[in-house]
Amino acid sequence: MKNYILSLFILLYCLSSYSQSSLPIYKLKSLDGTMVSTENLAAKDEVLVISLWATWCVPCINELDAIQENYADWQEETSFKLVAISIDNARTSSRVKPLVNGKEWDYEILLDTNQDFKRAVNANTVPHVLIVKNNKILYSHSGYTPGSEIDLYEKVKEFAQ
Amino acid sequence: MKKISLIIITLLSLQAYSQENWFSGSFNSNAQYYLDDNKTGDFNEDDRFRSNNYLKLDARFNHFTFGIQVEGYAPQAILNFSPTFDKKIGLGNYYANYRTEKLDITAGHFYEQFGNGLILRSWEDKELGINNALIGGRIKYSPFNYLQLTALYGKQRKGFDISDGEILGFDTELNLSDLFKLENSSINVGFSAVSRIQDIENAAPNFNKNTNAFSGRLNFSKGNIYTYIEYIIKDEDALVEFETVKTDKLATGNALVFNTGYSKKGFGIDATFRRLENMNFFSDREQEGNLYNEQVVNYIPSLTKQHDYSLTNIYVYQSQPKLSYNPIGKSGEIGTQFDIYYNIKKGSSLGGKYGTKLAFNYSTWYGLDAEYNIVDRTYSSEFLNFGNKYFTDTNLEVRKKWSKQWASIFTFTNLFYNKRYVEETVGKVNATILVAESTYKISPKKSIRFEAQHLWTKDDKKNWWGGTLEYNLSPKISFFATDVYNYGNELKKIHYYNFGGSFTKNTTRIALNYGRQRGGLLCVGGICRIVPESTGVGLTVSTSF
Structure with missing residues (x-):
């Protein structure tokens, strides 16, 4: 057990060095069946927020609901967009479209049904958000508790400048 | 074990000196210390302390990506994991991938899903202890944006071992609305074929050791309405009872899924019908119904x-x-x-x-x-x-x-x-x-x-x-x-x-x-x-x- 704890801390320490990495390029299906490349999600210099979520994940829905409440105001203030990538598999992916519409979310929605993109960005769990600019990942965050959306927006503003 | 540690340390120290990440990864560890409890019962097995650890590293150079996943179950895997995860430290997955706009080639371990996975899905869930990645090769080719072709060959992972059965798969997906420039509606069609090849000793005469499955699917949406339909047939295969393969008792399988819905701002309705008949499909026939969901070729979730x-x-x-x-x-x-x-x-x-x-x-x-x-x-x-x-x-x-x-x-x-x-x-x-x-x-x-x-x-x-x-x-x-x-x-x-x-x-x-x-x-x-x-x-x- 000692060895375990020791190696854990060494590893975490090594991994804590932070530098930016580029966004993996994947083609994902949109809700109408067309393939969209993750490379073309945002315009040049535009801040892009990618949220990995699932219909069965209550904190994910809470986060996207919370952002939706402020989305119009925030977009007026800062130029950015949010793309919500659902990692729902075949069990629940048919729920994505009615749920998104039922909730009146204004986000662009993409599907990652076998979680290839989730694996490529090394997200351990959902919700997982990435802030991207010019296809570089500038920030990422896992999990949601009420109020996290404020921190996220602070980061968006910081990178938008 | 030493070799693996050395690779990791080298990679991590290189990372620390580079300005931009040319590699990325993740680390997960789940450790448990089991206690005696007069209500739930004493812990009577070996190793009260157990941990599952995963370190995934991916390195990218232009069109190439190389990756490994090192897994450690030390001193052994936490309760309820398959005994096939039996190494204190070992190489779980490894792959090399070359990708351009049109071509995507992988050698090593890969995950794949055809359509909704009803015919083939290899995936990973660390919490559940499922990793049925295929090890072999896969080519994806997309000559036009509206056409996607996939061909693969491999064997499924079972813990640190690999399955006896071989899987050969082919899938194509065609976006008809893109092809015919339809503006008001979207139509996608797909076709898949999967073959499971496994030798079997003392089989009945005329028993076909290859089991083929074919599926066709159609996605249609227009305005607020959408529809999905998929039908799959599976060749005659042997009945398995209590891990005994009965090559003289055969049955075919089939499945039908129909999904439709209507949605607009503030309202959405979705309905699904599914019928499954003899659709269990394992890489290794003898593993049918195993407790750990290992070596499952297709994905049949409960629709609830x-x-x-x-x-x-x-x-x-x-x-x-x-x-x-x-x-x-x-x-x-x-x-x-x-x-x-x-x-x-x-x-x-x-x-x-x-x-x-x-x-x-x-x-x-x-x-x-x-x-x-x-x-x-x-x-x-x-x-x-x-x-x-x-x-x-x-x-x-x-x-x-x-x-x-x-x-x-x-x-x-x-x-x-x-x-x-x-x-x-x-x-x-x-x-x-x-x-x-x-x-x-x-x-x-x-x-x-x-x-x-x-x-x-x-x-x-x-x-x-x-x-x-x-x-x-x-x-x-x-x-x-x-x-x-x-x-x-x-x-x-x-x-x-x-x-x-x-x-x-x-x-x-x-x-x-x-x-x-x-x-x-x-x-x-x-x-x-x-x-x-x-x-x-x-x-x-x-x-x-």
Whole structure:
């Protein structure tokens, strides 16, 4: 057990060095069946927020609901967009479209049904958000508790400048 | 082991000196220390301390990506994992990939899904201990944006070993609306073929060792309406009973899925019909029905609501694709599921200041209506008739924001669960569950969440209650206490309590908990396993970089 704890801390320490990495390029299906490349999600210099979520994940829905409440105001203030990538598999992916519409979310929605993109960005769990600019990942965050959306927006503003 | 450590250290030190990441990865660790408990029973196995560890590293150079996943189960895997995960440290996955706009070639381990996975899906779930990655090669070619071709060959992983069976697969997907420049509607068609090749000793004459499956699918959407249909047939294959492969008892399989829906702003409805007949498909025939869901070629999740609360996760349906004569005749399942989402507008009398969000779900599943000849091991089934009822579930979820500080979610569930057919034990369960949760924001980033649950049933283990208290001190730190109590059970009343806390910064999360794990079905993503009760301390660490 000692060895375990020791190696854990060494590893975490090594991994804590932070530098930016580029966004993996994947083609994902949109809700109408067309393939969209993750490379073309945002315009040049535009801040892009990618949220990995699932219909069965209550904190994910809470986060996207919370952002939706402020989305119009925030977009007026800062130029950015949010793309919500659902990692729902075949069990629940048919729920994505009615749920998104039922909730009146204004986000662009993409599907990652076998979680290839989730694996490529090394997200351990959902919700997982990435802030991207010019296809570089500038920030990422896992999990949601009420109020996290404020921190996220602070980061968006910081990178938008 | 030394070699692997050396590679990791080299990579990590290189990383520290580079300005831009040319490699990325993640690390997960789940450690448990099991304790004796006079209520859940003493821990009588080896190694009270156990841990599952995963380090994934991907390196990218222009069009090339190389990756490994090192896995360590030290001193052994935590309870309920397959014994095939048997190394203290070992190379789990490794791959090399070359990718351009049109071409995508992988050698080594890869994950793949054809269509909805009904014919083929290889995937990973660390929590459930599932990793049926294929090891071999895969080529994806997309000559035009509207056409996707995939060809693959490989064997499935089983722990640190690989399966006996070989898988050969081909898939094509064509976007007709892109091809014919249709502007008002979208049409996609797909076709897949999968072949499982496995030698078998002393097979009956004329037995075909290759099992082929073919599927066709169509996606259509126009305006607010959408539709999906998929049909699959599987060749004659041997009946497997108690790990014995009977090459003289053959049966074909098939499945039909039909999904349709309508949605517009503020409203969505979705309906699915599915019929499965003898659709179990394993890389290795002898592994049919194994406890750990290893070497499964296709993916057949139960089409029911995926619940998020502890008491709604006690009676969880598991899809029934298999053919069996013993102990009871079963040949598949048939049923439907409906979902309705509705947003009551802000400002209306029911909507209030912030609006009210409703989600309704109903699903019902039956066995096929079939006659079984136990002696000859043959059966005949009706196409659209419903047999024995296996499961029904009605759910209503209401989300309501009362004020800037208060928000609530109410969930009502009524279910019928046929234990005799789903678990092949005895009994039927009718249960009603109510869950109410409220979150109160003390300040913009500080909140407290309460959850109260109750399950009413006169059957099985009788009534339960449950409660959760969660305190989110900041987006970084939170604490929870939860308890579920089977107070209606005359024989065994236990508080399954859990306490813990977590720390999150960016993508790093450290969580510590102490408590009792309820025995029974552990379900994640619609796949369930039976787990025994246990008590212990758990530490979870995850990060990505």
